[in-house]
Amino acid sequence: MPLYHDQLNREVNLPALPKRIISVVPSQTELLFYLGLDKGVVGITKFCIHPADKFKSTTKIGGTKQLDIDKIKSLKPDLIIANKEENERGQLEELMQYFPVWISDIYDLPGALDMITRVGELVGRKTKAATLTDTITQNFSQLKPAPSPLRVAYFIWRKPYMVAGPNTFIDKMLQKCGWVNAFDLQRYPEIDADMLRDAMPDIILLSSEPYPFKEKHLAELSALVPSATVKLVDGEMFSWYGSRLLQAPAYFNALMAELI
Incomplete structure (x- = not known):
């Protein structure tokens, strides 16, 4: 059984490549669709507005801090992708009793790049995630800081x-x-x-x-x-x-x- 660790260093067991994914964080939802999980994402929050066409067509499961637990259960996900800060701990702990929950914990750019890499591995898009992190890193190298520390x-x-x-x-x-x-x-x-x-x-x-x-x-x-x-x-x-x-x-x- 494949064993992964989330950014809280929790073990997350996935018996197979996830085919029914729920994302409860807008930026991570956008990432999943960017990685090509068009059919794999079965549930998102009402704040997951990007990409617009996917927002319209994907089942909503409440807000980031007010998840509809019953609706999530009805969708029978084999992976839920969440975030320590953006989601409520109690709700995530309840969901952990039924489904694998992978939680990010991000405070800086290296943490974001690490999240992208790990999510890519979770969902079988390792190569595309690596290309994405390389491009983001290259783009940030073009950032020119302000000349004075305002x-x-x-x-x-x-x-x-x-x-x-x-x-x-x-x-x-x-x-x-x-x-x-x-x-x-x-x-x-x-x-x-x-x-x-x-x-x-x-x-x-x-x-x-x-x-x-x-x-x-x-x-x-x-x-x-x-x-x-x-x-x-x-x-x-x-x-x-x-x-x-x-x-x-x-x-x-x-x-x-x-x-x-």
């Missing part, structure tokens, strides 16, 4: 305000751009207007997800820190750690050029 506040939520702090994948992407996180509070802290002003960011980035910041929010943040440049950004480029990483370096280069 302080950046990266917003992920409103009411209350929440930002991405250190020890997150987003923070590592900011570092790849040559920027310094304006906050040294771990993970995703809540902040208020005074904390934002005290952090003295040069740039405030408003992410498109999980909170859908829009143009109307630019003035709100500009009023709090008039000296900062405030810009909307594509959150998928900063936080999706699957095949979306192919596009991230070019996006970062273009963004930095705009902010110079």
